[in-house]
Amino acid sequence: MFKIVEKSKLWFSISIAIIVIGMATWAFRGLNLGVDFKGGTVVTIRIGKAFDITEIRPIAEKYDSQAIVREIEGNEITITGQSLTQEEIPQLFSEIKAKYNLQDNDLRETEHIGPSIGSETRRSAFISVVVAVFLMLVYISFRFEYKSGVAAILALLHDVLVTISVYVLLQIPVNNSFIAAMLTILGYSINDTIVVFDRIRENNKLGKYKDFTTLANASITQTLARSINTVLTTLFTITSIYILGVPSIKEFALPLIVGILSGTYSSIFIATPIWMLWKNKGLKA
Structure with missing residues (x-):
């Protein structure tokens, strides 16, 4: 059994460092908005x-x-x-x-x-992401529990910010392909997180783990091979498309590569530790 959630401070620090650097760069340089957004x-x-x-x-x-x-x-x-x-x-x-x-x-x-069309595109993109995240929160809260839903949404927010940070740091143009890829990333990441939470629920019913920390570690360990195999097979395909595809396809594939890696990381090292810390805090209270 891997001891993953005990090192949650390390995982959180890595993510916070990437996001802070990205957001600071965003504040000074801004996003490189493509014609779809700026006109x-x-x-x-x-x-x-x-x-x-x-x-x-x-x-x-x-x-x-x-x-x-x-x-x-x-x-x-x-x-x-x-x-x-x-x-x-x-x-x-x-x-x-x-x-x-x-x-x-x-x-x-x-x-x-025109700029007005670009503004409408930004608004529609924002609404699409907000609606998708809200529906995911409702679904996960209904299927599991509210704490699992919030932990999963925080992991999704992590994936969005990490992907944006990469785009800001590399000054990659942001266009409609980026929005389509972002929604795809949200779906992929939440699916990975649900697999882990589903195993946590099954193991919790067995009642053989003495605390939430052990339960979380066991569930992550049991689903780790599945997560690695899934991300590798997906990355092989997306990376091949990025290398061999035309520029318009590459613009869709690049954020997918970043988001898939971030989504797999957040499902294991962000969502589950957040859930575990919240459960342990509630238990102590």
Whole structure:
């Protein structure tokens, strides 16, 4: 039996250090919000043949130093820029057109996303996360107990803050893919936590463990192999997608990798120790 919950101060300290560094960086540098949140212009161009995307990025960056060039299906690209103006789009397309011998109709679409749309996206994303977390709290409290539900939600908050911290520290653009990945992470992490709490409930019914600390350690140890096997098989798949996928897929895969690792960590080292400390405090009271 592994003695995990006895070292809860160590696990909490590691998480707090990462989150504090991330939040401090957020306060000074802010999140690198993508066009979905801050607004900007998206230009879609059909190349129609094999091309090297690294040759297009310098052209796009002449008009917007922060421009993002993505390859999409059908030998097409999207160029996303926050300071790319309508007057600069014909010049941008003209250079790419000359380089790849394109036609005028290869400029497929130009879409301008205003700040109001970005604001609505942020609001919708926030509401989605809050509703998801609330429903999880209700479900876990009903299936197990209120203390288990609160411990699980605190672990989810940990996962969200750790993932955001990584994005802030690396200044990775935050867009709609990030929101979709975040909701996926919440579902994955809560599932992992429920497995541990379910084992705690089963072991508690047996009545063979003398205290909550021993009960928690035994339950974590019994589910540890399952947690490790699950996270490894999932990471193999997501990491392969990140390495081999196109940029739009990578933007979805990266937060998943961070969140899955954080979710597995929090299920074992955050949620269960919080539950154990709360139960022990209630017992002493």
